[in-house]
Amino acid sequence: MMRAFAVADVRAAEEAVRAQLPEGMLMTRAAEGLAEVAMARLGRHGSRVVVLAGPGDNGGDALYAAAALAGDDLNVLAVLTGPAEHQGGLEAATGAGVVIEEWRDGPAGDAVTGALADADLVIDGILGIGGRPGLPEHLRNLPDLIGGDAFVLAVDLPSGCDPAGLVRSDSIYADETVTFSLAKPVHLMPVSEPAVGMLTVVDIDVPDPDAIAVQRFSHQDVASLWPVPGPDDDKYSRGVLGVVAGGEHYTGAPVMAVTAAVTVGVGMVRYVGPDAPTHLLRQLVPEAVFGEGRVQAWAIGSGLVVDDASSEQLRVAAEAIASDLPVLLDAGGLDLIEGPRHAPTLLTPHAGELLRLAKRLDIRAQDGATIDERLMQLQPTVVAGLVADRLDATVLLKGSITSVVSPGASELPTYTQADGPTWLATAGAGDALAGICGALLAGGLPPQLAGAVGALVHGVAADQANPGGPVRALDVAHQAGRAVAHLLSLPQE
Ligand SMILES: NC(=O)C1=CN([C@@H]2O[C@H](COP(=O)(O)OP(=O)(O)OC[C@H]3O[C@@H](n4cnc5c(N)ncnc54)[C@H](OP(=O)(O)O)[C@@H]3O)[C@@H](O)[C@H]2O)[C@@H](O)CC1
Numbered sequence: 001m002m003r004a005f006a007v008a009d010v011r012a013a014e015e016a017v018r019a020q021l022p023e024g025m026l027m028t029r030a031a032e033g034l035a036e037v038a039m040a041r042l043g044r045h046g047s048r049v050v051v052l053a054g055p056g057d058n059g060g061d062a063l064y065a066a067a068a069l070a071g072d073d074l075n076v077l078a079v080l081t082g083p084a085e086h087q088g089g090l091e092a093a094t095g096a097g098v099v100i101e102e103w104r105d106g107p108a109g110d111a112v113t114g115a116l117a118d119a120d121l122v123i124d125g126i127l128g129i130g131g132r133p134g135l136p137e138h139l140r141n142l143p144d145l146i147g148g149d150a151f152v153l154a155v156d157l158p159s160g161c162d163p164a165g166l167v168r169s170d171s172i173y174a175d176e177t178v179t180f181s182l183a184k185p186v187h188l189m190p191v192s193e194p195a196v197g198m199l200t201v202v203d204i205d206v207p208d209p210d211a212i213a214v215q216r217f218s219h220q221d222v223a224s225l226w227p228v229p230g231p232d233d234d235k236y237s238r239g240v241l242g243v244v245a246g247g248e249h250y251t252g253a254p255v256m257a258v259t260a261a262v263t264v265g266v267g268m269v270r271y272v273g274p275d276a277p278t279h280l281l282r283q284l285v286p287e288a289v290f291g292e293g294r295v296q297a298w299a300i301g302s303g304l305v306v307d308d309a310s311s312e313q314l315r316v317a318a319e320a321i322a323s324d325l326p327v328l329l330d331a332g333g334l335d336l337i338e339g340p341r342h343a344p345t346l347l348t349p350h351a352g353e354l355l356r357l358a359k360r361l362d363i364r365a366q367d368g369a370t371i372d373e374r375l376m377q378l379q380p381t382v383v384a385g386l387v388a389d390r391l392d393a394t395v396l397l398k399g400s401i402t403s404v405v406s407p408g409a410s411e412l413p414t415y416t417q418a419d420g421p422t423w424l425a426t427a428g429a430g431d432a433l434a435g436i437c438g439a440l441l442a443g444g445l446p447p448q449l450a451g452a453v454g455a456l457v458h459g460v461a462a463d464q465a466n467p468g469g470p471v472r473a474l475d476v477a478h479q480a481g482r483a484v485a486h487l488l489s490l491p492q493e
């Protein structure tokens with residue numbers, strides 16, 4: 001399991017430790033750890049190091065690390081990028097023989113552009129957790145100036161990224177990011193994680209704050225969360241999932257959803273839908289039963305188009321939404337919810353569906369602005385949070401990194417899972433995900449865990465279905481049960 005902590009909580013935790021230590025000790029630990037990683041990455045293959053040092057403590061870490069590297073006989077150039085710099089760090093670097101250049105505004109000078117183009121290692125210490133999203137104006141073209149062969153090592157976070165991981169912005173793209181004791185949201189959130197590269201946590205003895213901001217389950221975590229049946233269980237006690245999906249037109253979506261739910265071991269599936277998908281399911285998933293009946297949770301909406309749905313489907317869906325049972329709403333099912341329910345609710349939109357839902361319910365940003373394509377693109381998890389708050393529901397926003405956002409009042413962490421190959425971006429994959437998450441809701445998991453664990457299993461199943469190559473959704477649905485078996489077999493830490 002990985003955990004990330006809010007920037008304010010990290011600052012408070014660091015401050016408490018710093019107060020107990022001699023002046024500068026915490027930064028010394030950070031800089032030593034950073035220099036050690038930098039040396040390891042350089043190996044024997046290079047000696048030209050450019051250290052970019054900004055105005056804050058992040059720049060201080062980088063300058064102290066520059067001093068340590070210069071002591072190792074490397075060719076180290078430090079570029080000061082802000083209006084000021086960490087004085088202790090600058091003195092250490094100068095004293096160790098680091099060559100200092102300035103790029104405080106305007107275009108970079110020739111010495112800086114030449115060094116960046118030829119560097120073997122670039123250490124990015126421009127901005128850390130004190131950074132606002134976006135690179136400083138004069139550094140906008142910096143990513144283009146770094147030579148293609150350079151290994152880019154970011155200090156704490158790639159400069160330009162939003163430390164909270166909420167706002168998409170221009171930034172450095174790192175090969176590796178070294179952070180200190182505590183991961184921050186920037187490292188795990190979908191808008192910023194792609195810029196982080198490999199994440200290395202150097203321990204500087206700062207303890208975890210109490211509140212977790214972002215959490216990610218590892219494969220090993222699944223065994224402790226999965227509803228494994230006991231000897232006294234029967235199909236009803238294990239959970240029956242009602243599925244209202246598909247129609248005369250979209251017959252495949254229910255096949256994907258019901259297959260996935262059955263293969264991951266739900267007690268039983270009851271399917272409600274018109275003739276064409278019902279006939280297909282009778283052939284393809286003979287384990288399913290048909291028509292209404294008692295269920296422990298509902299999965300509603302995959303391949304369901306409201307205008308084309310049967311009157312039975314619309315009636316059953318409306319009753320389910322009005323009930324006190326857990327309900328998952330996917331795709332067309334998202335068009336059926338008008339306000340908060342009084343029972344566990346998991347919404348599983350992709351970005352386009354989330355935008356449509358936010359517009360339909362006239363959900364506004366905190367400043368009153370309407371939610372549009374631009375806001376959705378720049379701040380997807382913020383929009384998910386606004387929808388979660390309005391509907392008192394958990395929102396699973398699909399993507400290469402899937403986020404599971406709960407209402408703010410719940411104080412639950414955001415879960416982000418990045419387990420699937422990019423091949424998973426294929427029609428029907430979301431229907432299989434709805435089946436897996438629905439099975440977990442029926443098995444008694446709360447929506448945030450059903451969403452996060454479901455996304456993990458879905459990603460692993462896609463990986464296993466055809467390792468390294470394209471996958472079709474039905475194969476993901478078929479593989480999901482074997483993926484669960486594999487995850488349950490992993491040794492526990
Ligand atoms: N606390 C500890 O004990 C330890 C801390 N450690 C390290 O400290 C780092 C945090 O340091 P920090 O607080 O000094 O913040 P940091 O990001 O370096 O600089 C902020 C400065 O940048 C400026 N600025 C911001 N955004 C900007 C923008 N877009 N464009 C232009 N300017 C912008 C901002 O200006 P202002 O907001 O005042 O306008 C301010 O001057 C942390 O990430 C870790 O590496 C380690 O040593 C371990 C021990």
Ligand SMILES: Nc1ncnc2c1ncn2[C@@H]1O[C@H](COP(=O)(O)OP(=O)(O)O)[C@@H](O)[C@H]1O
Nearest residue numbers: 350398399400421422424425427428429430431
């Ligand atoms: N680039 C990507 N990399 C990995 N997984 C992705 C990517 N894009 C989408 N996915 C996953 O693929 C699935 C697509 O779901 P969805 O868009 O609802 O498709 P459909 O409605 O056709 O079933 C989701 O689980 C999503 O998380």
